[in-house]
Amino acid sequence: MKIMLNLFLHSPPHIKSEPENEELYHSPKHKNVKQWSLKVAKKFDFAEDEKFQLFFSYNLSDIKPKKKTKDKKGEVRADGKKKAKKEPEEKWKWWEEERYTDGVKWKFLEHKGPVFAPPYEPLPSNVKFYYDGRPMKLSLEAEEVATFFAKMLDHEYTTKDVFRKNFFKDWRKEMTSEEKAKITDLNKCDFSEMNEYFKAQSEARKAMTKQEKQKIKEENERLLLEYGYCVMDNHRERIANFRIEPPGLFRGRGDHPKMGMLKRRIRPEDIIVNCSKDSEHPKPPPGTKWKEVRHDNKVTWLVSWTENIQGAIKYIMLNPSSRIKGEKDWQKYETARRLKKCVDSLRAQYREDWKSKEMRIRQRAVALYFIDKLALRAGNEKEEGETADTVGCCSLRVEHLNLYPEKDGQEYVVEFDFLGKDSIRYYNKVPVEKRVFKNLQLFMENKQPEDDLFDRLNTTILNKHLQELMDGLTAKVFRTYNASITLQQQLKELTSENVSAKILSYNRANRAVAILCNHQRAPPKTFEKSMQNLQTKIDAKKEQLADAKRELKSAKADAKVRRDEKSKKAVETKKKAVQRIEEQLMKLEVQATDREENKQIALGTSKLNYLDPRISVAWCKKWGIPVEKIYNKTQREKFAWAIDMADEDFEF
DNA sequence: TGGTCAACTTAGTATTCAGACT
């Protein structure tokens, strides 16, 4: 199994040092061997995953069950013979294999560990920091933190009080006692020279020659090849995030009390490595140690560390295309489909519960109604002052809704206005059933605006209840279910004739879901401009159309006078031209509509996380639309299981 | 019963890339 690596380890011929100024901070050990073996690989044009094998102790083709026998690696390479071009290797269909049942996530796991952030590079001496108008040389530690702030100067974050306060407090912790004594007021700090330096740097980066850019690209590819994959149970799998988050200033979303705090640098001593006992364990950089190496095959992560802002654990895990993520995703949609089967009786049940004598049951039932009807999130309690003040269903407060017995010609209207996940505003006016309305009035009676709406309910209680109604049912299943069923229904309703119109319909259906789930985005910075460009195009096209019509008219007149074949033909040609231009115009207008409607709506999140991909795949197959029109490469990789297994009859 | 922690999914935004346009 370890043939390859050993072979190379024993006989590296003159190990030419790698090109200078290469950023090899991440792969300090063995680099020459790897460097060399990579060169060999390139020279001989080995297939990609053969290159990959150079880095691992594990020889995939020895164990891959389905692969036809290939020649033994060792021999081929030993004599340096060029291999036949790899035939496109068939993709592993994990969805056709048996799954683990007992909570075991894998039997074998080998990887190379994380890639650390590059070390801090001190500023050149001509780039100065000024305090109170006078230049001041900072210690390395203080300087590094100062650069984090300097880089953000153009961002409005740095104008916020909380951000500045948190930053300054953490910055001072990094200062020497002299610096601390001197630097007492952030307002007297002048980072502008540093800021300009970084701007110049990024300009310089943009202005690099092709060659230089190419070199960086190649280095990144090499890094990806070595650190970007692991071996899990006989298969090479892509890792999602193999780089450790670099230090910097914490940027929370919304009104976050911790914005501006220093996110500290992660060292090997902070890292817990998870892999199998019998794998080749990743090595920490020379002179360092891992915090711990464990072998827990009941979890999916490869590396973890504790972050210092919230004390949360961060993980390195696999890509969505991996078996371990794919199975879970598939399972999620199967749970949602089971909900479909029982949702009617479940709805009947909570409607009954609106009448319950018990307050807790009424609250539970009304909350569930919101989760079902409005696709609200569960809404866990959060620690006050630790995070932005956001809520979900169970954590709604009285101040987040207004009740209108009658509004805009509708009865029993509830107006929601609150900040949800990521501090995205949820605003909605919905007519509800009378019983719900009465219940809400009751829940809000004698309460202050900042009191909980559902004071007898939390997510634990709700999910316990749901679990009793259906195995595997939790609040978030409703979001998945409602999103997917909405897509399916909309696709049935909206579909139209030609391909581009169909794709517009698909986007519309997708958009209906995004609106349901309140997936918003900031309007792109270039939005107005790009709309304008499109409008210019449309105007030009209109003019072109007018011209074409004029020409057609005169051709007709001409034909009337001349009455010969040639002029008749000319009329036909002009007619065609008008038609063609009309179509083009329509297409542009459709595009403009699509874009306008999408201004503040993000389709990606629902597409990636809520819509059963089999619905989309089935739709594509039914209408002969290439799946590439709907899913890009990454998405096709993530949804490979669905693309392979769904036929046009698939019903969610 | 409530609090904490761990593990995992979901989320918007910043950055990079690629290809259309000039």
Add this chain to the structure above:
DNA sequence: AGTCTGAATACTAAGTTGACCA
């Protein structure tokens, strides 16, 4: 070839859920 733009990807914050413990 250089620039501009939208799409793809990278990044990492912010949720949900369930287990465990007192």
